[in-house]
Structure formats: structure tokens, C-alpha cells
Amino acid sequence: MSAIEMSLEHALALYRTMARIRAFENAAEEASKGGVAAFGASLAQAKVRGPLHLSTGQEAVAAGVCAQLRTDDLLTSTHRGHGHTIAKGASIERMMCELFGRATGYNGGKGGSMHIADFSIGMLGANGVVAAGIPIAVGAAHALRLRGGDALVACFFGDGAINRGPFLEGLNWAGIHRLPVLFVCEDNRWSATTETGAMTAGEGALARAQAIGVPGVAVNGNDVFAVDAAAAALSAQIRADGAPRFLHAVTYRIKGHVSVDAAAYRSHDEVARALEQDPLELAAIRIAALGGERAALAAIDAQAQAEIAAAVAAADAAPWPAQSAAYTDIQDTGAERWRD
Amino acid sequence: MARLSYVQAACNALHAVMQQDARVVTLGEDVGRGGVFGQYRGLQQAFGAERVIDTPISEATIMGAAVGMALAGLRPVVELRVVDFALCAMDEVVNQAAKARYMFGGQGRVPLVARMPIGLWRGSAAQHSQSLEAWYAHVPGLVVVAPATPQDNHGLLGAAIASGDPVIYMEHKELWGLEDEVDPTRIERLGVAALRRPGSDLTLVTWSRTLHDALAAAETAQDEGLSIEVIDLRTIWPWDREAVFASVQKTGRLLVAHEAVQAGGFGAEIAAATAEALGVPVRRLGAPRIPVGYAPPLEDAARVTPQAIVAAARELVGAPARGA
Secondary structure, three states, X not given: OOOOOOOHHHHHHHHHHHHHHHHHHHHHHHHOOOOOHHHOXXXXXXXXXXXXXXXXOOHHHHHHHHOOOOOOOEEEOOOOOHHHHHHHOOOHHHHHHHHOOOXXXXXXXXXXXXXXXXXXXXXXXXXXXXXXXXXXXXXXXXXXXXXXXXXXXXXXXXXXXXXXXXHHHHHHHHHHOOOOEEEEEEEOOEEOOEEHHHHOOOOOHHHHHHHHXXXXXXXXXXXXXXXXXXXXXHHHHHHHHOOOEEEEEEOOOOOOOOOOOOOOOOOHHHHHHHHOOOHHXXXXXXXXXXXXXXXXXXXXXXXXXHHHHHHHHHHHHOOOOOHHHHHOOOOOOOOOHHHO | OEEEEHHHHHHHHHHHHHHHOOOEEEEEOOXXXXXXXXXXXXXXXXXXXXXXXXXXXXXXXXXXXXXXHHHOOOEEEEEOOOHHHXXXXXXXXXXXXXXXXXXXXXXXXXXXXXXXXXXXXXXXXXXXXXXXXXHHHOOOOOEEEOOOOHHHHHHHHHHHHHOOOEEEEOOEOOOOOOEEEEOOOOOOOOOOOEEEEOOOOEXXXXXXXXXXXXXXXXXXXXXXXXXXXXXXXXXXXXXXXXXXXXXXXXXXXXXXXXEEEOOOOHHHHHHHHHHHHHOOOEEEEEEOOOOOOOOHHHHHHOOOOHXXXXXXXXXXXXXXXXXX
């Protein structure tokens, strides 16, 4: 679907997904204040503890790609994965409960922000290890192919992942076995606190994919309509021929590596320029051009805020997991032997 | 009953399981040609390249893809050649396979069997000879199995695939050719040790190839009037505490012998647990903490021999060394 043909209804749906992600990330950020002991804070006040990796400013990648996914498509995500999970259709309340570490969270409090999964919608898990989702996506694609049909696996990873071995291994593997994987490099240009460009030889993600024989395109990852159109084209190709494709979506990490990282290692100018390319603002301009009214967007924003506020309240009121849960879901063989 | 080698027994077991269960797939280097040790002979012809999947030399993705397959409903059997190479897939084993079910709050399971043969293998030097079962036994979420006989390599492989857990399955490279009678209908359970030789003076716990040295040692010791009860652990985790403790309560002494380096080896865990529970004298016997050398005299320095086992047994019971 080209941007010109984009219906107002579809444009508003994309905007709504982004607004819900933005509201979720902002609320999670607020709840995480003081939540990482390594940065000198006491954990006593924080509702969300430990490293919280926000995708603020990267919403267009998740919204645009996942708009082209079906429920029977699978997805692997990263440590910065809230957006992908929301866009795939997960419950925001159960996600927030998981961030709060509560029994009602997706993982019963066993995973937290970095490990949210919802197998009921094909979301096979966020992952705390950079590039670790790539081999998992490749294996899941084998399972889809054995099952038959035209479902695919969307595999999100960051720009830092292209410097790990599983990137080479996984793309090569998907190529030789012709597996239905949409590889999505969500390039926010920062690897923790180091600029990825300075750590990456050659022409980067797309050139590497093409060199391995996985075709693809690069898009402005802050333009949700461009991401949506590219994902539509690539996913249609994958469903038609079963072979992998690559999407390099260039965006920007507005926040620090983790929520309590002030990112003082980069210039104000750089961040200011990025803020001018806010994906929600860019979408709002385009929606106005399509005849959409500001009031409609304001209503979507308000609805997202209300939804997130309710999720936060529910998470705050939810019970902690019983300590006995620490000893379950480990293994069946010798399940009672954890004390030995 | 049929007379089968250790490698053929496992191959037959996998063939039978793949015939019964369409979810079972096999992946790894060279599996289509039967595997470098012949463990997969005939399987690709029988089940096709979609279920017996040839892979690049990409250990991390062999293991990681198996995790993805398992999370998506398959039951992969993973060929990793030797444990030394499986180290290239450590993240995928330790952080992914072992953790997924717990991290995701029980949503996903990782039923897979990762075959990573251990052990000395004449002339193979430092990167093809290690026994690292203790590393994997240390990781919550994993099951660790080390069969010592053709019968067990048949039965335990089937049990490992059926278990629904991520199982580290450690065959021994010097046992591939070992032949014995195999009953293919016999069902094995993980976590159950086997009493290989009854005795009364001390309990000798061992596994994998060292079992055969232990049995030779027990025979020698018998001639000296020392009666050794030999227990083949078979499953390293969860290890069969009940069987070991019952034997030690009878004999009053425990010796653990294994091919792995003694320091931090799994024998230390068994010895400590037994001493804590029963307060009996214990002793470990493993390799010195040296890499395995290539030349025979160097390699032999790392080998736990029947003679060394007999000497350790004598010392444990306070018998004078022969000739002393």
C-alpha cells in the first residue's frame, strides 16, 4: 500500500498503536525512577525495578511492521521490546503488571520488562541478550514451514546486533533453507552508551544482509507510513515465496540506554534534531493531509492515557507472586530437586 | 534382543521416535550423511531433509534455532558434534534453552535433546577431549544424561526426547563401537541410577566410559578381597540420591570416579551431599586440572585408570597399598 493510497482509517490505527506505546513507555519510565541500584538509587520507592529499556521515539517501527502481521505470525523481540509486544496485540495491563513484578503479569513476575512473552498471540518473548532472538526466529520459521501455510516470523533486533555472530549465522541459515522470516533491524543508532556507527565496519545492516543474499530495503523508521508500506511489500513477498527478507528501519533512541541513564554522552543538538522527527508528530502531519482532524488524534491520545493509567493502577494494586512460585516452571525431570 | 553397538542403538532409538512422533526433528552438521560418527545413518533417507536438517557450521544458531523450534511446538534433537564445540552455543543453552520456560512464566517449554559427546578420544588433544558435564549440571533448567552402555544409549535417548525438558545428552566418543545386547522395548526413566555390580566394602559411583574402568577395577579389587559396589549414575542431573545413599548406607564408604577434571567436577557434588547426609568417609577421583595433551604420555596423564581407581578404593578402606 503506498502512502497515497493509505486510508484515513488505517492511518489512525497506526497512530493509535504508536500513541499506546508512547503512553506505556512514559508511564513505565515514571514508575522506574530510582529503580536501578547501580546508578546510586535506593530501590525502595520504585515500582519498576532493574534495567528498563524504553523504545520512546521508535514507535513507528513496531507499529508499522506489526500492522502487517497476523495472529498466526510469530514474533521475537529484544530487551527494548515493549513496542513490538503492544503492536502485536498484547494486553497492556498484563504487560504493566509484569513490569511491576506482580503475579498477574504475563510471566507471573518471573521475567519483568526484558522477558515479556505472550504465546497466545505468537509473541515468543523479548530477550535480554543482544541478537539472541535471531536464531530463535529461524527455528520458529522451520516449525511454521513444517506446519504448512504462509505464516511468517518477524524478528526484531537492534543495530548493535549486527555485530554479533548470530546475525551472520541466522541470516545465512534463513537464506539457505529459504525460511519465512522478516528480519527487522530497528536501528536506533546507539549500542548502550556507544554510537553504533563507530563500532560498525562497512556499509552497515542492509549491505550485510544483501551480501549474505537476503534482499531488503531501508526506510525512515520514524515514518510509520513508510515502515508500514515496506513491511507490507516484504511480508507479501515472504508469504508468496517463503524466503527471508530484510527491513532496515533507521530511527533514534530518544531516551538513555536504560530509563535512569541521562545519556549525557551525546550532544543536545543531536537529541534536539531527533525530537523534530518525532514519529507521532510526523504521523499527525500526514493524517492532517489525509483529512484527519486534530481532535481525532487528541481523542486517541486521551484514550491511550486513560488505558495506561488504568493499567498502572491495576498493576499497583495487584498481588506479588507467592514465593513458592520461585521453584516452579523450571523443569519436569527432577522438579522437586531444586533444594539439593 | 539384538546385538548393537552404542552408536547404532542410539540411531535405532531416534529412528523409532521420529517414526512415532512427527514433532521430532533432527538438526546439525552432516546429519544428512549420517553424522560424523554415524549416529544419524539412514534418517534423512527415511524422514526427508525437512525433518533431518543439514546445517552450516553455526553452533549458536543450531542450538538457538532448536530453541525456536521447541517454543513453536517441535521436539528437536540437536547435533553439536562434541561438547568442546557446543561451547560456541553456550548462550543458547544457558540463557535461552534453560531459562525460557521459567522467564516466560511457564508459557513456553523447550523440549529438546542436545547431543554433545564428551571424553577422551585417542590423540584428539585439548579441544576434542573434554568432559564438561558438571558445567551443565550447574544450570537450573537443564537435565544432564551420560549413557555408558548400548542399552542405555537406546533407552535414555528415547526417555530424553520424551521428557519435555532441555536435555544435555552426553555420549562418549570412545564408546561408539561398544557392542552389547539391546532390548528395544525396554523403557528407561531419567534420574535413575543402575547398580552394575554388588559389593559390600565401598560404593563406587561413576558414569559414562569410566563405568567400564570401574568394573575392571572392581574385578581386580575382588582378587585382593575388597568388595566394591559399582553404581552407574546414568543421569548426572537429577542424580539418583536415593540409590547412592541406599548403597552407601550399606557399605559405609563412597568413592566417585569420573573422567572430568576432579576440581569442581560433579563427583565433588556427590561426595559433599553424601558426606553431609550420612557422615561417611568420601573420596573423589578425577583427572588432574590439566588440558588434555596430544602425545600418548601427555594424554595418559589425564586418564583415570582402573589401577588408580583400585588405589583410591584401597586408601578409602584403609587397606595397605599392595606391596607396602
